Amino acid sequence: MPVRTAPAPAPLAAPAPYADLAALRRQDPEIAEVILGEAARQSDSLQLIAAENFTSPAVLAALGSPLANKYAEGYPGARHHGGCELVDTAERIAVERATALFGAAHANVQPHSGSAAVLAVYAALLRPGDTVLAMGLPYGGHLTHGSPSNFSGRWFDFVGYGTDPETGLIDYEQVRALARRHRPRAIVCGSISYPRHPDYALFREIADDVGAYLIVDAAHPMGLIAGGAAPSPVPYADVVCATTHKVLRGPRGGLILCGAGLAERIDRAVFPFTQGGAQMHTVAAKAVAFGEAATPAFTAYAHRVVANARVLAAGLAAEGFEVLTGGTDTHLINADPTPLGLDGRTARGRLAAAGLVLDTCALPDGAGRGIRLGTAAVTTQGMGEVEMARIAALFTLAIRAAGEPARRVRTEVHDLAGRFPPYQG
Template structure:
């Protein structure tokens, strides 16, 4: 079967020692190679990031921070973490960075722990309007531990109603205002939210998990100059390893660091920290800015193509890497659209739309994103074809096998699975 950079280092050894698990890895690579990946929260890491993830740094326990660990032998991994912190601060223009959170949810937990006490009030975007589970869902710790007031989008424009946000903030006096979303395709006005936070004496926390790579590249406005704390993931548009990180002002640095360790986490995953350093370094290169610009161009092309197929773009379009589509015009639910596309080799996810009449497991919409396909080399013309194929798969389930054949023979699919950056 062979190793190579597609499969990670020492793959031949894995095949020899554990062929059953090796088969799983091969099957996942072939799944990605053979289809179109449109999950907005996914991307494809570079071979350099994968090399760091598969390194000897995985073996080192390193509770604490560089120069102040609770274990010996950390002088080497200290260098990796210092490098990641320095690059994160430089890349995003931040006073302070903590690169230890295991995920975006872990980063949010730590940020809340630094700014709030159980029972304190926060104002955040409602899950059904595009927010995240950690923004106050009752199924999540955030909704159980804190008094959450939710804001949403207008019915007529499906855009954030900043007047409503201000009114709610004045009425409820939250300690923290959370901004950021997982299925909101438009830019967020961080300056307006900063003004609202100042007016009521609240901290402003920006969850930039989705657009952080676009912010790093300078192709959309950054939350960093406006927010007291910015949490984000290092995968998605940043194209790094799965993980989280936190940026904050100097004023909050100590509180954030203590909230990550020892309050919410023990030892950091040093191989992931090293891989984050690699990703931050890659994001500083001019070619990453070109990539980020292409992600947005591709998202708009795909959004337009799906609109031509009868799927209504929520908010009328997109400014970022993702689009949210109302599929009711095709007489299907989001779950049905997701299933039919999956059968044709096109991976996307069902998603609630604002004021959705369907339950969360069904939904009236789908969410698509272009980070993965842009990494693979797709351009606008390719995404127009993909949009047409999605339309056919959803409208004509009896022809899904035929659509799947066309997906697998797309010229860009036959190109290299992953490009070196």
């Protein structure tokens, strides 16, 4: 069956579901006001959270479609409910587009989230009590990489690797030494705040050396991979799990890629082991996003995301922030505001008050918290390197300003956001 791709998306217009808000305001004004308020918040401030983006109106239309009504436990052609002929087609399209986009033999598009995708991969490959080697939480490991408050830390024996204290880069010799010492069942490559490209070939070599599965958690770089702006882990990993939002600009959800040899195990781990019915409106929205990501327009977008991040990182360094790893290869930037006289949480609060919305992140070696930001959403809005340089300057002004100067910073952020609305109209 030929792969179906979507045409290049036009400039973002008002999302189709917003057209129904007049009726919603009549029936449920409280929720309508929440939605309108959130739309206003997103349009009136700069969304610099690295895990967020603006979906296209087509993605939003699929999310708000009648597919939300359909129960579809199982897989295309083998559902536990009747009336699934059309949603089967939607899922097949999503799978075809995902495998073509990422060059994978098999894709499972049903996971409800990135964490659900990781859970299913662990369920397919591991047993409770198995040893797993992953990036330590203080260095940017995700909750599903061994947090004691998460299923991963409770069910498996995680060993954490870290980064070089001088460069901030992954210490591959430490990874190799830990792998040989602990003989893990699996090695996880992935992070929520590592701004450089991992060496997937070296991770594969280390995994083979100890007979471990290599699981790549590519939640953050997956959109860059789709657009050719980051190297692909697919040729090296046994399994790749990811999210479909973030830079990929699709709906909030998960994705798993693997070779044909693990396809049945992965599918059974998603359904029926960890999930019930697929969210077919979300699956269809994923298909839309995969189609959009296969276009030249998205390729150009992904490269602009990285170019913007590099300019913003350099600007923050010039303003006095300590930029971890000396810069970025991706959409991610980690920075320590300590040289400006405050910690990450305080900085986040002052920046939020100015309309600059971002996260904090752990600093290596337990050195407190820094700030984590990304350029995916502002690039979707059409901002470029000139705007990135100005945003870097606004960071310092927002942190240092008080009273009337702080209000002037907020006004400038408001004006900048107004020049680049996330949706036209």
